[in-house]
Amino acid sequence: MKKLFAICLIVTIYNNQILTSQNIMTHSAKFGVFENQTNIGNPKNKGAIDFNSDTQEYTISGSGINVWGSTDQFQYVYKSIQGDFILRAHVQFIGDGVDPHRKIGWMVRNNLSANSPEVHASIHGDGLTSLQYRKIDGGETEQIVESLDKMPQVVQLERRGNDYYMSTAKFGDSLVTTKLEGVSLRNEAFVGLYVCSHNEDVIEKAIFSNVRIIKPAAPDFQPYRDYIGSYMETMNVETGLRKTLFYSAHSIQAPNWVNNDKELVYNSNGFLYRYTFENGESQQINTGFAINNNNDHIFSFDEKLLGISHHNQDDNGTSSIYIMDPKGDSIPRKITHDGVGASYLHGISPDNKTIIYTANRKGKYDIYGSDIETREEFQLTDTKDLDDGSEYSPDGKYIYFNSNRTGNMQLWRMDADGSNPKQLTFDENAKDWFPHISPDGKWIAFISFPPTIPFGDHPFYKHCTLRLMPTNLSEKPKIIAYLYGGQGTINVPSWSKDSKHISFVSNSN
Incomplete structure (x- = not known):
């Protein structure tokens, strides 16, 4: 193998910065x-x-x-x-x-x-x-x-x-x-x-x-113990053309497109990182004591708030929700309460007053909200199965989410107060997760898992597709990407500001 291919990613650590080689990446020039x-x-x-x-x-x-x-x-x-x-x-x-x-x-x-x-x-x-x-x-x-x-x-x-x-x-x-x-x-x-x-x-x-x-994961790999590497990708949703930004031997997950489309924020091994397109560098974000973050992190629409889901060791390692300064200049402020159950963040309202999340309460998972200022929690859905992946529309009128309340995981929409739930997809041969609404409010991008996965699961390392459908439901969903991935591929809002691109993670060993 030529030397150029043996070095997939050059990494230098200096002052908590991870400096990546922009030109070598995973491709040679020839x-x-x-x-x-x-x-x-x-x-x-x-x-x-x-x-x-x-x-x-x-x-x-x-x-x-x-x-x-x-x-x-x-x-x-x-x-x-x-x-x-x-x-x-x-x-x-x-x-x-x-x-x-x-x-x-x-x-x-x-x-x-x-x-x-x-x-x-x-x-x-x-x-x-x-x-x-x-x-x-x-x-x-x-x-x-x-x-x-x-x-x-x-x-x-x-x-x-x-x-x-x-x-x-x-x-x-x-x-x-x-x-x-x-x-x-x-x-x-x-x-x-x-x-x-x-x-x-x-x-x-x-x-x-x-x-x-x-290179796929071994057939006997153990989820959340055995990980394979990751590609950070972007895609033009109009043409379907994808581009690999870099490869990591680590499990990287859940990119957000931020700072006027100049950067991506993603998580890996409990930390958050900020990748800059201009120089190809990734810098670790200071999240203070919160160093066990999962992939449920989100920016407010105006990017003045960063919400994180950190596994709180004072509460037996349960995932709890915090709000912090996106620049890392403040100590994360806890929103959910100790002892109530696991909470996984998915949305912040356009007015920056409310967070919505999937929460384990009353022995099951439903969608809840909390007032960011008062920390008062309220319930938005109440079903026997799983509601997850909640996200506000840019105008704040709707909450999009995924639910298997009708037997198969599908996309849904409800009013912002939890009323008038409406099923949006009706797929027998796919399980649909994590609806993300384009900034112009016209499109829903989401991931579809194969129908063979277990009920209520969104696992690592499967043949998946990314799909696109209009919010006015005038067209059926269409595939825009075929990939090997799953958990961590597109768990969080991943649209660029121009509503023409998305970012996501695919996997290879």
């Missing part, structure tokens, strides 16, 4: 997240890689007779990897092309020879989508054709032991998965993107964006 490139099978016309470090997009040109039969020719940009993985990218051919059987996609290979055993998720020029594989050196290529998805824009290839899963979709739709069992490639393999023109005299091009190479 090949991004990949190590190198080559022309497999020595095609007559050589391909090339153009990586745009600003947009983090790859333009790949390639030639080659075919990727089929017992031998291959194609252009390949690759990375070495061990064990299980998840590969994901948005893909697009450039131009109409010459041969309808030109191919692009993800490729996994034992080695860089033309006849290597391999598995590849392939999109053809005529729209055919197939999971293709060669089991032995020089063996014949076989395939499983995905009949439902023609010319998908999102392609994912996952390895779990000797099984492979190809998942594809038009951007905005749910992924459709095809499973391939029992292909025994090496534990140490090459993974990468490829382009084949299917014509030795022709060079074809394709663009790959939102490229992710993910």
Whole structure:
């Protein structure tokens, strides 16, 4: 592995500042997240890689007779990897092309020879989508054709032991998965993107964006004990283009976009940090005695108040709510009372008079509020199951939240006094959490977990989606991001002031 890739993040600690290398991050200037490139099978016309470090997009040109039969020719940009993985990218051919059987996609290979055993998720020029594989050196290529998805824009290839899963979709739709069992490639393999023109005299091009190479958590990991690393990301919600800001081997969670979109605030290992876009530095926020903060922190709309959820050791480690100066110039002031039960902050009213939170009271979790000045607590919801993720609309008229009171976790809205609850999503194949309202009041961004997760849970390290829907409910929710994450991905308000971007965390080991 080249030295540039071995150093994913340079960190210097000085006067409680964590200084990150803005340019190295997780990408090299030449090949991004990949190590190198080559022309497999020595095609007559050589391909090339153009990586745009600003947009983090790859333009790949390639030639080659075919990727089929017992031998291959194609252009390949690759990375070495061990064990299980998840590969994901948005893909697009450039131009109409010459041969309808030109191919692009993800490729996994034992080695860089033309006849290597391999598995590849392939999109053809005529729209055919197939999971293709060669089991032995020089063996014949076989395939499983995905009949439902023609010319998908999102392609994912996952390895779990000797099984492979190809998942594809038009951007905005749910992924459709095809499973391939029992292909025994090496534990140490090459993974990468490829382009084949299917014509030795022709060079074809394709663009790959939102490229992710993910090492998932071990199947037997213990939640809240075993953690894997984190990517801090931003995304343009109009285009779906994502950008990785930095990687941390620590679990980082729950970014807020603050200071006129110049900074992000996030938590890690009980502390809060402020990341500055201009210089790529992160500085620890002084929270005084509160050094066991979870990911339920929030700024007031005017950013004059910072609310935190700190595990109070004077109350048996229970999560309690405090208000403090966002600059760290004041001692956090406790709002909730000792002995009442756990409290997890989610919202501050636009007039800075009220906080709302999920609270364990009367043996169950409901949404409560407190007067910030008097600390007087009042109940807003009362259901037998779980209400969580409460957040004020920018005009203060509504509180948005998630609830499984009708059997599946869905999004809801109620008046600010807790009256007139209304269900907003009705998903059977997803569990919806943490609605966040854009500053212009027009959009709801939220995370959707797979339907298989336990009742009332929002766990770490799952295949999730971020979705978007209008607050006037004129359109159904649409997917804006496919990711590996969950707990900590987008627990808190994460919109930029221009209502065009969100920030979130995804995970990889």
